[in-house]
Amino acid sequence: MSHPVDEPKGSEITPEAVYSNRRAFIGQAGAFVATSGAWGGALVAVSSRGQADPPEAPPPLPQLGPTTSATAAAPPQVIASPYSTKEAKTSFEAITTYNNFYELGLSKSAPARNAHKLVTRPWAIGIEGEVEKEQLIDLDTLLKWFPLEERIYRMRCVEAWSMVIPWLGFPLAALIKRLNPTSRAKYVAFQTVHDPKMLPGQRQPVLKWPYVEGLRIDEATHPLSMLAIGLYGGALLGQNGAPIRLVVPWKYGFKGIKSIVKIRLQETMPKTSWSEAAPSEYGFYANVNPTVDHPRWSQASERPIGQSGRIETKMFNGYGQHVAKLYRGMDLGTSF
Amino acid sequence: MATRTRKLGWLQPAVLTGSVIPLVVISYRAASGGLGANPIETALNQLGLLGLVLLIASLSCTPLKIVFGLKWPMRLRKTLGLMGFATIALHFLVYLAIDKELNVQDVVDDITKRPFIAIGFSAFVLLVPLALTSTKGALKRLGSTRWRKLHRLVYLAVPLGVIHFYMRVKIDVSEPIVYGVVLALLLAVRLKKRS
Numbered sequence: 001m002s003h004p005v006d007e008p009k010g011s012e013i014t015p016e017a018v019y020s021n022r023r024a025f026i027g028q029a030g031a032f033v034a035t036s037g038a039w040g041g042a043l044v045a046v047s048s049r050g051q052a053d054p055p056e057a058p059p060p061l062p063q064l065g066p067t068t069s070a071t072a073a074a075p076p077q078v079i080a081s082p083y084s085t086k087e088a089k090t091s092f093e094a095i096t097t098y099n100n101f102y103e104l105g106l107s108k109s110a111p112a113r114n115a116h117k118l119v120t121r122p123w124a125i126g127i128e129g130e131v132e133k134e135q136l137i138d139l140d141t142l143l144k145w146f147p148l149e150e151r152i153y154r155m156r157c158v159e160a161w162s163m164v165i166p167w168l169g170f171p172l173a174a175l176i177k178r179l180n181p182t183s184r185a186k187y188v189a190f191q192t193v194h195d196p197k198m199l200p201g202q203r204q205p206v207l208k209w210p211y212v213e214g215l216r217i218d219e220a221t222h223p224l225s226m227l228a229i230g231l232y233g234g235a236l237l238g239q240n241g242a243p244i245r246l247v248v249p250w251k252y253g254f255k256g257i258k259s260i261v262k263i264r265l266q267e268t269m270p271k272t273s274w275s276e277a278a279p280s281e282y283g284f285y286a287n288v289n290p291t292v293d294h295p296r297w298s299q300a301s302e303r304p305i306g307q308s309g310r311i312e313t314k315m316f317n318g319y320g321q322h323v324a325k326l327y328r329g330m331d332l333g334t335s336f
Numbered sequence: 337m338a339t340r341t342r343k344l345g346w347l348q349p350a351v352l353t354g355s356v357i358p359l360v361v362i363s364y365r366a367a368s369g370g371l372g373a374n375p376i377e378t379a380l381n382q383l384g385l386l387g388l389v390l391l392i393a394s395l396s397c398t399p400l401k402i403v404f405g406l407k408w409p410m411r412l413r414k415t416l417g418l419m420g421f422a423t424i425a426l427h428f429l430v431y432l433a434i435d436k437e438l439n440v441q442d443v444v445d446d447i448t449k450r451p452f453i454a455i456g457f458s459a460f461v462l463l464v465p466l467a468l469t470s471t472k473g474a475l476k477r478l479g480s481t482r483w484r485k486l487h488r489l490v491y492l493a494v495p496l497g498v499i500h501f502y503m504r505v506k507i508d509v510s511e512p513i514v515y516g517v518v519l520a521l522l523l524a525v526r527l528k529k530r531s
Binding site: 024028029031032033035036037038039040041043044046047048093094097098102106108109159161204206207277278293295296297298303305306309310 | 343345346347350351353354357358365374377382383389390442450452503504507508
């Protein structure tokens with residue numbers, strides 16, 4: 001009696017070798033995908049750093065002037081400046097995600113990610129040294145003393161890239177004048193806040209903290225030198241040196257000390273962080289100078305952020321007509 | 337042994353594919369604006385670091401055999417080395433063609449005036465003959481002894497690459513030092529084996 005059930009014909013039976021080969025193939029394909037994915041993913045993780053998302057809009061400016069019902073809603077009056085360049089501004093996104101602020105992290109994108117840790121109110125600035133009266137001034141009090149100006153300045157980083165930034169602030173000269181410096185005030189020293197809780201980068205000894213900078217008194221009182229509290233019409237973000245920073249457009253960007261808590265007028269040349277860390281690479285003056293190269297790269301040209309290609313770097317970052325006279329008779333090759 | 341060889345047939349293609357993935361990621365990010373505000377600097381940094389990691393991975397194959405008796409990494413040595421070279425070649429090409437816009441005078445000035453560039457360039461140049469003689473045919477033509485002598489150049493090229501990285505970093509040198517220590521350990525294993 002034959003079985004009515006259809007038994008597969010011998011030719012239809014998958015040979016065992018093929019069957020086990022397919023299993024082996026699937027196993028190998030899985031191993032291939034897992035290994036290539038893991039190896040590729042590890043290489044991507046090691047070689048690239050996380051990018052920072054740009055903030056959507058600048059935060060509103062702090063309330064300036066006496067608060068009344070009439071002024072409460074009105075934005076502060078901002079004066080346009082004849083010192084502004086007409087060059088195209090760098091995007092808000094680039095200005096707020098590509099930063100050197102080691103106190104908030106060593107990579108370019110880290111400061112934007114860590115900026116929320118920096119608490120900028122209340123904020124006071126110590127005024128010390130050769131002034132009529134040493135004092136601790138609340139920042140919001142200080143901001144009521146001076147009208148705000150918008151100044152669109154070129155910013156040339158010592159790393160051979162540049163931006164065009166619409167700063168909001170007031171001339172440093174106006175503050176210094178108000179402080180009535182004595183005749184012994186030959187230099188101005190600045191200091192960044194020192195608080196590793198707000199500035200986690202200060203836990204790493206990459207520079208001697210706090211960051212310090214300085215200017216000669218004639219540089220500090222030059223009308224181009226300003227203290228900035230905002231950019232692009234809003235308040236400064238942490239990564240840009242909130243709540244108040246120095247801007248000296250004819251010098252390399254590292255002179256623009258951020259998150260200032262101390263301003264001291266003094267008779268002797270102050271120490272500056274980068275010239276202390278690497279005196280052969282960074283000097284006290286740090287004037288933008290295409291003829292004095294950094295030991296590791298040329299300063300003759302720069303890469304404007306947001307544009308393709310390089311442009312020639314100008315002496316004093318293009319502000320020579322205003323500031324060259326400050327350095328007459330000096331050898332800028334040795335006093336770099 | 338034959339079945340074992342067949343079993344691991346997927347390994348070398350997988351590592352090759354994995355080594356190409358970061359290049360695809362960098363190209364995609366470059367095209368989509370994902371490299372940030374200074375894409376050329378970012379691409380140079382990432383390609384340089386990636387090339388160094390691949391070359392050090394290639395140099396770790398023999399020590400893994402010496403210390404742990406692992407044989408399978410040896411199948412990857414050539415793939416990792418060639419991918420490392422290809423990545424460093426791309427790093428140099430981005431510097432030459434995009435960063436320096438093919439301005440040969442600028443590049444010559446950079447190489448002659450700046451030790452940082454000169455050392456990186458030397459490392460790349462030293463890798464070229466190794467890549468050119470990576471085929472079986474070249475090994476036969478040169479003979480095993482001469483081939484191995486020539487390929488010792490890698491022990492000069494990769495440390496130069498680490499020094500180049502060390503000099504590139506402005507102030508925080510911890511990362512290049514980690515690579516330097518790993519490289520030193522790998523070389524120490526071989527020297528110990530020879531003595």
